[in-house]
Amino acid sequence: ENNGQGLLLTVLAHKCPGWQAMSSLYVPPPKCLEKRFVAPQRHMFGPGPSNVPPRILAAGAEPVIGHMHPEMFEIMSDIRSGIQYAFQTRNKVTLAVSGTGHAAMECAIFNAVEPGEDVLMAVNGIWGERAAEIAERIGARVNTIRTPAGSCFTNEDINQALARHKPCVVLFTHGESSTGVLHPLDGIGDICHRHNCLFVVDCVASMGGAPLYMDTQGIDILYTGSQKVLNAPPGTAPISFSERAWQKVFNRKTKPVSFFLDMSSHNIPSLAVLAEQGLENSWCRHQEVAEYFHEGLENMGLRLFVKDKNVRLPTVTTIVAPPGYDWKEITSYIMKNHKLEISGGLGPSVGQVLRVGLMGCNSSKASVDMVLEALKDALKHCHKSRV
């Protein structure tokens, strides 16, 4: 019988006749993989990912079963129920895409839009820009409306833009994490439908942390990510299509550019925690904690980037970068000394703000106290120029 090495030589000679000549090209097992990686415990108070609590981590350590096993149909159905609850919708086409928030954004746009069609992207931060770029890549005619970072559109702005551009799809970002704005959604669905247009909403940074009623608000496609208020690892993205949206997808003339995202891929998030807590309780807690946080910041003499209280995103707070300081020194100081992540700006808010995300299990007054403490400490110890 062959011993290991003898078999090895047999296999290599058999499968790869030229293997001996290759020895100089051989890539050895990397030493760096010999150490065991232990992830550090940190307070994940940036705009995402947020902390994953033990119960959700433990669920991820359950055995893997097959995508065609009988339990999978029940799991898929449970996931659908969980997303229907979280989105407040009764849409049948409700599922989790196996991918990140970006994959969900592409899933919405790839399926709803055909090349040459007019779309309207509402840009008040980086996510509207990103949606515009994605639609452009697939050959849509992209129109945009723009408003300064930190502000919102009025329903009258929207009505006029729809009348002018006659798009078949409009996309809004509910929680614009780059600027800290929670965009009001009431009434937009009706305006879109009067203009015979689908109303698509990105709620990656807001879902579960701020009120959202997909059906009542007339949203046609709604998607989010798993690594924000849901406190799960990134990689699954809940999405839902209204009957109206589904009719458009179903009656397309061309195939979507992606096979992977062609509404045939289904996967799994964790929604039980949200269902237990109650969606409104989650919204309330996020709002209450955000107000407590904003008050604490103002008491410290810091200013909020979003001036209108009514459109402040409760999940991600944007603080005007403290004058005289280097914002990077502040975030680094806090990471190093408090094991706590907060971040700088993104897109239109780069260099102008600090961003603090308090999502899901991180949305608590204790977390706020921790952040305020860390900020006070940083402002005391970081270098300040005269202003």
Place this chain on the structure above:
Amino acid sequence: ENNGQGLLLTVLAHKCPGWQAMSSLYVPPPKCLEKRFVAPQRHMFGPGPSNVPPRILAAGAEPVIGHMHPEMFEIMSDIRSGIQYAFQTRNKVTLAVSGTGHAAMECAIFNAVEPGEDVLMAVNGIWGERAAEIAERIGARVNTIRTPAGSCFTNEDINQALARHKPCVVLFTHGESSTGVLHPLDGIGDICHRHNCLFVVDCVASMGGAPLYMDTQGIDILYTGSQKVLNAPPGTAPISFSERAWQKVFNRKTKPVSFFLDMSSHNIPSLAVLAEQGLENSWCRHQEVAEYFHEGLENMGLRLFVKDKNVRLPTVTTIVAPPGYDWKEITSYIMKNHKLEISGGLGPSVGQVLRVGLMGCNSSKASVDMVLEALKDALKHCHKSRV
């Protein structure tokens, strides 16, 4: 101070003026999420996903850290080293895409191919068909060569097809899991490069289970999945680009259709186990176990679908469906009575074969004995018509 309910009413009235009118539309928390899901323990001997061993599950239960945290650069670098080893390459552009094997296939094609360019897809099973469909969706001119299910192309076939179609990209499936064929790769790289064409290889079902030397075999783009021989959950897909491939990607005239897959998304698999075991030991074990399995099947009077021993895929074995039996009854019987998954055919092998995948930790003689036992039991108890 606001109590919970008081605050709830305040928040709702404030954020959603119409909330009271919505009560009839309210979607309550789903009862189905109240139970705790416990995944059953099963032998995952289908063509994937394979079993995830405790050490890899435990790694998935480590805390989540941020994509911009300092450790992440080290993790990304370790992942690159692990993939370089598993692929036997020194390519700098080596990473894991955050997505499934399908996402990796789209990543390869979306980045390497521009609309209007000629590609050649080698179709000897469902994965070649899938690659052709993906290239078609992005507007490539798709040429195919075809060979009957269970067989391979000769290098002369390939040379002629390249001379005729002059493609800029050729795609082969190393491990065609739908038919159980391991396609020989030696020499194809040189042929492709003589025809000024990139050599793309799908090794989703074979990587780690059969010899593969990316650099020596002149492969320009190579990708795999995490849920096969690597025994990790699905959702991360290793991919590598040669300098030649990268030059084509870098000098594109058009942007890839997907932003998400535009070579800017990086993520994490688990490769330490493979590095510890040694790649060749893994190949050997898979080959030895496959031969032991094939012998056992033939001793039972069963026939193998792939006649040429040299091109039998060691990770997924295709068995000619036992005459007189309903293959579905066999797979169901084994799942029910042995808690063991094996599957029927896929694509060109539907209705013709049983497929057994023994990958990574499942590639052992003990697993083979388990499968043979289950098959014997099924053939004894399932209904057999006269043939």
